[in-house]
Amino acid sequence: MNNSVTKMIVRNLSPHTTVESLDRLFTDFGTVRSVSLATDVMTGLCGGFGFVHLYENETGAALSALNGKEFGGSVLRVALEQKQFPSSRQH
DSSP states (O other): OOOOEEEEEEESOOTTOOHHHHHHHHHTTSOEEEEEEEEOTTTOSEEEEEEEEEEGGGHHHHHHHHTTOEETTEEOEEEEOOOOOOOOOOO
16 A cells, blocks of 8 residues: 555635534545635635645546535545746846
């Protein structure tokens, strides 16, 4: 088994999404290493996106099954997080 962990971003989450509910959703596809949600500072509710860490060899099935799936009244957009590298251009 590949022990490398991949970070996925999950967008378009309902304000009522919890860490626990997102964890349960992804558990069907593998071992969830961690889940975090962006939260609204005023309400404490989900801010519409979060991150899920799965083992690299388990992400393909999760992406295929969950991207475009209805969850909590919203259609999810699931993708691998893209690494951002500093620009080497001089301004």
